[in-house]
Amino acid sequence: MWTAEQQAIHRRESERFPSNLTDAEWWQLAPLIPPASPGGRPRKTDMRAAMNAIFYLLRTGCPWRYLPSDGFPPRSTVYNIFRKFQRDRTWDAIWAELHMVLREREGREASPSAAIIDSQSLKAAEKGAVKTTQWATTPARR
Numbered sequence: 122m123w124t125a126e127q128q129a130i131h132r133r134e135s136e137r138f139p140s141n142l143t144d145a146e147w148w149q150l151a152p153l154i155p156p157a158s159p160g161g162r163p164r165k166t167d168m169r170a171a172m173n174a175i176f177y178l179l180r181t182g183c184p185w186r187y188l189p190s191d192g193f194p195p196r197s198t199v200y201n202i203f204r205k206f207q208r209d210r211t212w213d214a215i216w217a218e219l220h221m222v223l224r225e226r227e228g229r230e231a232s233p234s235a236a237i238i239d240s241q242s243l244k245a246a247e248k249g250a251v252k253t254t255q256w257a258t259t260p261a262r263r
Contacts (some may be wrong), residue, residue, distance in 0.1 A: 138173070138177050139180075140175070142173055142176065147169050147172075150215065150219075151216060153169050153207070153215045154211070155211060166198055166202070168202075170192065173192075173193065173199065174188055174193035174199040175203050177204070
């Protein structure tokens with residue numbers, strides 16, 4: 122059951138969109154975002170606004186071209202940031218860090234001590250690995 126204190130923490134009435142990051146969420150997420158590449162132009166994009174745009178797209182499921190222009194960076198910028206984070210595995214690092222924080226908040230150890238894999242998962246992995254290996258090692262035809 123939610124208490125009045127918890128509801129006040131998680132209420133998003135002051136935000137333009139419900140998917141926008143709160144100050145506490147941004148404070149936790151900001152250190153996980155990589156800095157701008159050295160040697161290039163300084164970053165002009167507000168990364169909080171870009172992350173809000175990405176979360177808006179993920180939450181609503183709307184196409185990239187329907188991203189509202191007010192309050193968010195241009196959709197091409199947001200898309201490029203999203204894809205860059207995929208390529209350099211920033212999303213994986215963010216997920217791992219937030220997962221550890223959540224486990225610690227629940228009073229558990231940061232990393233799980235056990236895992237369960239059912240036989241169907243193993244069968245699916247074996248088939249997928251064999252096909253991938255065969256495809257990758259097939260000689261090119263001339």
